[in-house]
Amino acid sequence: MKHRKSFLSAFALSIPLVMVFYSSKVYAAPYELGFENNPSYVPNNVIVLTFDDGPDYSNTAKVVDALKSKNAKGTFFINAENWSSISQDEPMKVLIRRIVGEGHELANHTARHLHLSALSSADIEKEISEVEVDVKNIFSGQGPRLTILRAPYGDPYQDNDPNHPSAAYNLVSPIVAKHAVHVGWQIDASDFDCPDGNGDCVYNNVTSQLATPGYGKNGIILMHAVYSQTVAAVPRIIDYARNNGFVIWSVNDLVKARYGKISGDLIGAPNTPFPPNNPGGNASGAVAPQIGGTYNLVSKNSGKCLDIEGPTTADSARAQQWACGNHQANQEFKVADAGSGKRYLVAVNSGKCIDLRAANTADGSQIQQYSCNGTDAQILTFSVQSDSSYKVSVVAGGKCLDVAGGSMMNGGNVQTWTCNDNAQQRWFFKP
Numbered sequence: 001m002k003h004r005k006s007f008l009s010a011f012a013l014s015i016p017l018v019m020v021f022y023s024s025k026v027y028a029a030p031y032e033l034g035f036e037n038n039p040s041y042v043p044n045n046v047i048v049l050t051f052d053d054g055p056d057y058s059n060t061a062k063v064v065d066a067l068k069s070k071n072a073k074g075t076f077f078i079n080a081e082n083w084s085s086i087s088q089d090e091p092m093k094v095l096i097r098r099i100v101g102e103g104h105e106l107a108n109h110t111a112r113h114l115h116l117s118a119l120s121s122a123d124i125e126k127e128i129s130e131v132e133v134d135v136k137n138i139f140s141g142q143g144p145r146l147t148i149l150r151a152p153y154g155d156p157y158q159d160n161d162p163n164h165p166s167a168a169y170n171l172v173s174p175i176v177a178k179h180a181v182h183v184g185w186q187i188d189a190s191d192f193d194c195p196d197g198n199g200d201c202v203y204n205n206v207t208s209q210l211a212t213p214g215y216g217k218n219g220i221i222l223m224h225a226v227y228s229q230t231v232a233a234v235p236r237i238i239d240y241a242r243n244n245g246f247v248i249w250s251v252n253d254l255v256k257a258r259y260g261k262i263s264g265d266l267i268g269a270p271n272t273p274f275p276p277n278n279p280g281g282n283a284s285g286a287v288a289p290q291i292g293g294t295y296n297l298v299s300k301n302s303g304k305c306l307d308i309e310g311p312t313t314a315d316s317a318r319a320q321q322w323a324c325g326n327h328q329a330n331q332e333f334k335v336a337d338a339g340s341g342k343r344y345l346v347a348v349n350s351g352k353c354i355d356l357r358a359a360n361t362a363d364g365s366q367i368q369q370y371s372c373n374g375t376d377a378q379i380l381t382f383s384v385q386s387d388s389s390y391k392v393s394v395v396a397g398g399k400c401l402d403v404a405g406g407s408m409m410n411g412g413n414v415q416t417w418t419c420n421d422n423a424q425q426r427w428f429f430k431p
């Protein structure tokens with residue numbers, strides 16, 4: 001306190017010093033995703049799954065299991081010394097490596113889950129950097145930089161008025177900004193308030209706020225990685241979201257949507273292992289497919305292109321999604337006439353047809369390329385949607401081309417699935 005007072009007095013007595021202070025940008029810009037409803041930088045069908053307070057011994061691994069079972073990604077805001085000790089407990093170190101290894105974002109929730117606004121500058125710094133050091137050690141220096149942070153209790157961010165920043169905000173935010181983008185939330189699952197194991201309670205808390213795109217909230221969902229009721233609700237929340245037209249983004253997808261860069265690039269930690277997911281394909285440049293025309297099929301969900309693995313010209317090569325290249329031949333498909341308003345899609349690279357493997361009509365059956373043979377496993381129907389995308393169904397089975405699990409990743413499997421309105425079944429045809 002004494003030190004702070006004399007610090008301020010020095011500024012009050014020296015205008016030139018104040019000028020130097022501002023122009024030299026001692027503090028990094030406070031990049032923040034806030035708490036406002038339906039933020040303008042978030043499309044109204046986007047949600048983000050975030051899990052605070054882990055890791056713990058009982059439930060965090062089960063949350064990771066649940067995400068894996070749904071092929072979905074989340075963001076884990078971890079503490080160092082809360083429900084476990086990540087500096088001491090070997091199983092927790094293993095769990096943190098697993099979280100990163102399975103493609104989730106790892107983020108900082110500070111060491112001991114204290115109210116930052118009640119601490120000194122030095123202690124705030126320590127609460128943040130201690131987690132960074134522990135994670136660095138867990139990965140032997142090869143791990144992720146934690147450039148996303150959520151203050152415990154959202155304090156002092158949640159109630160701050162940007163036009164009249166509080167003293168607490170002025171204390172905490174410049175310190176946080178040196179380390180990370182601060183991330184709030186839009187939808188509070190209030191899972192801590194639900195009875196043990198009661199997934200209904202958490203599910204209802206979330207879905208009642210989500211509703212459907214355009215009719216409820218969207219953006220970041222706040223949950224906790226330490227409750228059995230959250231474990232029970234997560235798969236159902238993901239199913240609800242996908243069945244109602246939502247797509248799941250990462251926190252860094254939102255950071256990029258707002259600031260044009262991911263958190264590591266904003267903060268100056270360029271080797272962050274969390275490249276953003278492609279924030280989805282859009283109708284820009286999309287056309288109605290014509291017989292004889294050649295197109296990329298861009299997934300509305302991921303923004304990635306239908307792609308033949310390899311690339312190879314062999315029969316039975318798997319169809320997947322992959323980042324769209326510069327008209328690579330294994331991502332180009334020619335539309336051919338199959339009569340009666342039906343179509344084939346012929347891979348330009350191989351001359352082979354998009355094909356339902358073994359004409360298997362069960363959900364989850366593989367799409368591949370195969371020598372064109374005129375069977376119903378290769379005859380397709382295109383149906384245009386209101387967003388200018390197309391659903392592509394296979395006459396054998398009548399099911400739709402679908403990216404498994406709504407994956408955003410390169411290599412995501414393209415299968416057939418009972419047609420629905422999910423973005424993972426919508427494709428933009430781009431010449």
Ligand SMILES: [Zn+2]
Binds near residue numbers: 052053109113153
């Ligand atoms: Zn917390």
